[in-house]
Amino acid sequence: MSQPSYSNRSSAEPSSNPTSPSPSPAAAPSDLTKKKRTRASKPKQRARTEFVLACEWNETLRSMRRIEADLDGTEAEKRIYARFRAATVAAGSAHLCNFAAFWPRLTPLAGCQDEAVKHAVMALAAAYQLFQHPHEPAIDGLTRDDLEILTIQHYSQSIERLQVHAGSSGPESVRLTLICCLAFISLETLRGNHDVAVSHLINGLRILQSLPGSSFDGFVSRSTFVWPPNPTAASLQMPDILRIFARFERSACFFTHGIQPVVSERGYRIRRFDDGSSEALFLDLAHARMAMSCFQHDVMARLHEITVATLGDSSSAAMFWSDPVQQRQQACLVARSARLSLLTADFFSPSRFGTPDPTSPQLIALYLDLLYFRCAQFLITNTAGGAFDPNVESVFAAAQHFHRHHHHPQDHSNPPAAAILTNGQHTPPPTNLLSSILSLASRLLVASISQPQPQQQPHTRILTTLHTHLLAPLYLVASHIPDxxxxxxxxxxxxLSQILVRSGNSGVDIWGTTATTTNIDISFIERVIYDEIKGRSTTEPPRALTGAGCLPLLWDALALAGILT
Structure with missing residues (x-):
């Protein structure tokens, strides 16, 4: 069997001149005519058909020999899936994998409901065993090659079974196609094929974009952006799937370019003029995470809106910012940022928050949300030159009002710690925000290193870890300070240098690729950042979350230099 390619730069686009046959039989001319009419008249079916075609002509899959076999549910397969379920059901690592609670709820589907989902989940389970636990005792004597074959077999069969759903307009077909899409995203992330994973994400978002507005009714409640909503539920419905795509969408916008935040845009339409005045004290951890996460998604949607509207010459940007509606939207987001700064300061004050275990997974997850919240604050404040920063005097008055009427009911003697920041501002100025982002990233890095780490061997790939979540914020800090x-x-x-390739016993870099050196030269990163700052116009929005992403320049430079192979 030809070995699959694990390159991080794998092409994810359908081939314009394919050299190998499609895994599915060619359609008759009459069928093709019918499909063309269907695609022209039904956006949902067109989106799903494009998704299946993209999977069929995936460059990685095209290099693999098809293996003819049916899913018989062998004992080995059952044990592989059981091990996968046992690993993901433990929510303790949820901060490393935001969708950890997702897969156990697929049991009814994987067991008996749909062939495409069944094969997709089995492929993911085999890949999980192959890449996450390469040195554990084999199951029923299966070798790494056997697991590789099993992964490819079920992956390709899932794509074949998706043909049934590509031609259907029923809501159940949409749901099952999206579940397979999520499985493919996770599988390609495990394999280190990040471009292919992003391609699957984009295809899934296109399907979501084709859905009617009623599918997004749940966005009235901001809990849409919090996972899991109900861990005891036995199956996955559209709101659950939307939540997972929202998490993937947010992460992808930090790590790549060309992502339209479809899910975030639908939610932001409802909150365009939300200035945060209705926000109350955070009652608990879930409430705090919900408010911060919702703000992140709204900022992401807003920045994409700004980028699309201001493309072209300077007159486009001038016309956009002269619109009173756009000015009001921007002012509302900045005001909400200020309000949330007060609420987070109150929530994290010692009188309320106490001194929890710094290595607690729940605390790490909360700090990670806070880190990305600070990034969103910086990005929206820095947009349009910070023209919509709140007036300092009015902000100070609002802070005094907040303290008098909304401080924690169990602590009447003292104001919330750090609630009123330097110079009476709610939100720190951009430079202070960058310092806060750096501080949070440093704290999270120390906490993650303090946790027990599994033994890894060279040339093994690891799933996205906490370290990868820190790369984009750190690059954001470094690339927005000219000095x-x-x-x-x-x-x-x-x-950044420390995270990109961690020195020590493992010798395995955080990207899931093999490095030819044991560390990254700091001067190399400095040159990449210098080129980024030099090439950035002073009038354009921040590069993060606006279509260019935080990391592509650094990623490509490392690859061109031969540091990543």
């Missing part, structure tokens, strides 16, 4: 001698920028660059 190369600034201590904040210097610290961010050093942490």
């Amino acid at each position: 190369p001698h600034d201590p904040t920028r210097d610290a961010a660059v050093k942490l």
Whole structure:
């Protein structure tokens, strides 16, 4: 069997001149005519058909020999799936894999309901065993090659079975296609084929974009952006699937370009003029995470809106920002950012938050949300030159009102710690936000290193870990401080160097690729950041979350230099 390609730069686009036959039989001319009419008249079916075609002509899959076999549910397969379920059902690692609670709820589907989903989940389970636990005792004597074959077999068969859903307009077909899409995203992430994973994500978002507005009614409640909503539920419905796509969407916008935040846009339409005045004290951890996560998604949607509307010459941007509606939207987001700053300061005050275990997974997950919330605050404040920053005096008055009427009912003697920041501002200025982002990233890195780490061997790939979530915020800090001698920028660059390839016993880099060196030269990262700052116009929005992403320049530079192979 030809070995599959594990390149991080695998093409995810359908081949314009395929050299190998399609896994599915060719349609008769009359069928093709019928399909063309269907695609022209039904956006949902067209989106799903394009998704299946993209999977069929995936470059990675095309390099693999098809293996003819049916899913008989052998004992070995059952044990592989059981091990996968046992690993994902433990929500303790939810901060490393935001959708950890997703897969156990697929049991009814994987067991008896749909062939495409059944094969997709089995492929994912085999890949999980292959890449996450390569040195554990084999199941029923299966070798790594056997697991590789099993992964490819079920992956290709799932794509074949999806043909049934590509031609159907029923809501159940949409749901099952999206579940397979999520499985493919996770599988390609495990394999280190990040471009292919992003391609699957884009295809899934296109399907979501074709759905009617009623499918997104749940966005009235901001809990849409919090996972899991009901861990005891036995199956997955559209709101659950939307939540997972929302999480993937947010992460992908930090790591790649060309992502339209479809799910976030639907939610932001409802909250365009939400200035945060209705926000109350955070009652618990879930409430805090919901508010911060919702703000992140709204900022992402807003920045994409700005980028699309201001493409072209300067007159496009001038016309956009002269629109009173756009000014009001921007002012509302900045005001909500200020309000949420007060609420987070109150929530994290010692009188309320106490001193929890710094290595607690729940605390790490909360700090990770806070880190991305700070990034969103910086991005929206920095947009349009910060023209919509709140007036300092009015903000100070609002802070005084907040303290008098909304401080924690169990602590009447003292105001919330750090609620009123320097110069009476709700939201720190951009430079202070960058320092806060750096501080949070450093704290999370220390906490993650303090946790027990599984033994890894060279040439093994690891699933997205906490370290990968820190790369984009650190790059954001380093690439938005022009002074190369600034201590904040210097610290961010050093942490980037430390994270990109961790020195020590493992010798395995965080990207899931094999590095030819044991560390990344700091001067190399500095040159990439210098080129980024030099090429950035002073009038354009921040590169993160606006279509260019935080990391592609650094990623490509490392690849061109031969540091990542």
